[in-house]
Amino acid sequence: AQKVTQAQTEISVVEKEDVTLDCVYETRDTTYYLFWYKQPPSGELVFLIRRNSFDEQNEISGRYSWNFQKSTSSFNFTITASQVVDSAVYFCALSATNFGNEKLTFGTGTRLTIIP
Amino acid sequence: DAGVTQSPTHLIKTRGQQVTLRCSPKSGHDTVSWYQQALGQGPQFIFQYYEEEERQRGNFPDRFSGHQFPNYSSELNVNALLLGDSALYLCASSLAGGANIQYFGAGTRLSVL
Numbered sequence: 001a002q003k004v005t006q007a008q009t010e011i012s013v014v015e016k017e018d019v020t021l022d023c024v025y026e027t028r029d030t031t032y033y034l035f036w037y038k039q040p041p042s043g044e045l046v047f048l049i050r051r052n053s054f055d056e057q058n059e060i061s062g063r064y065s066w067n068f069q070k071s072t073s074s075f076n077f078t079i080t081a082s083q084v085v086d087s088a089v090y091f092c093a094l095s096a097t098n099f100g101n102e103k104l105t106f107g108t109g110t111r112l113t114i115i116p
Numbered sequence: 117d118a119g120v121t122q123s124p125t126h127l128i129k130t131r132g133q134q135v136t137l138r139c140s141p142k143s144g145h146d147t148v149s150w151y152q153q154a155l156g157q158g159p160q161f162i163f164q165y166y167e168e169e170e171r172q173r174g175n176f177p178d179r180f181s182g183h184q185f186p187n188y189s190s191e192l193n194v195n196a197l198l199l200g201d202s203a204l205y206l207c208a209s210s211l212a213g214g215a216n217i218q219y220f221g222a223g224t225r226l227s228v229l
Contacts, residue, residue: 037220043204045159045220091158100171102210103149104218106158
């Protein structure tokens with residue numbers, strides 16, 4: 001069975017501070033995908049990143065960066081120089097890689113509030 | 117290029133009634149997945165449709181059923197509504213294949229009174 005844990009329920013930081021959102025996962029699959037989605041108040045889940053379990057290289061996209069560590073089953077997300085527009089609920093998710101078994105298993109989310 | 121669209125946006129029903137939610141996938145996508153998101157929780161997978169057939173199903177009772185049409189659009193039906201069915205219902209579309217990215221609509225907020 002797959003499981004995703006986001007232990008941080010809510011985080012508040014002052015604008016321009018850096019913030020890291022934690023994600024720990026469990027799976028028996030040897031290959032899998034990890035995802036991060038952002039959910040603003042409008043409700044739509046916005047895709048941020050997908051990472052294959054084979055690729056442990058960290059990734060940076062503008063102010064966003066992701067740290068994947070297979071040894072600790074973690075896939076953490078850092079926002080550098082946070083902005084008010086970053087305020088949202090962030091979800092980490094996990095899926096298998098085989099065709100026909102593509103459901104996303106989500107964590108419970110972290111509500112991030114950026115204080116101006 | 118339109119993204120995933122869902123209708124209606126909001127819906128209010130009473131216990132025991134039946135409801136149908138609709139989803140149009142992103143252009144070019146052939147797979148539709150449905151998720152239920154209770155307040156303060158992460159989305160829970162209901163089922164996925166591909167080639168007009170249910171391909172994968174989560175831990176939801178048979179009261180939850182679906183359909184996919186030849187144009188890849190999809191419906192989610194819930195019978196005999198319970199108060200606990202109140203949630204945001206999210207539709208996601210993707211291309212068939214190993215864990216292709218799922219793109220989500222804005223959801224339908226269902227309230228059961």
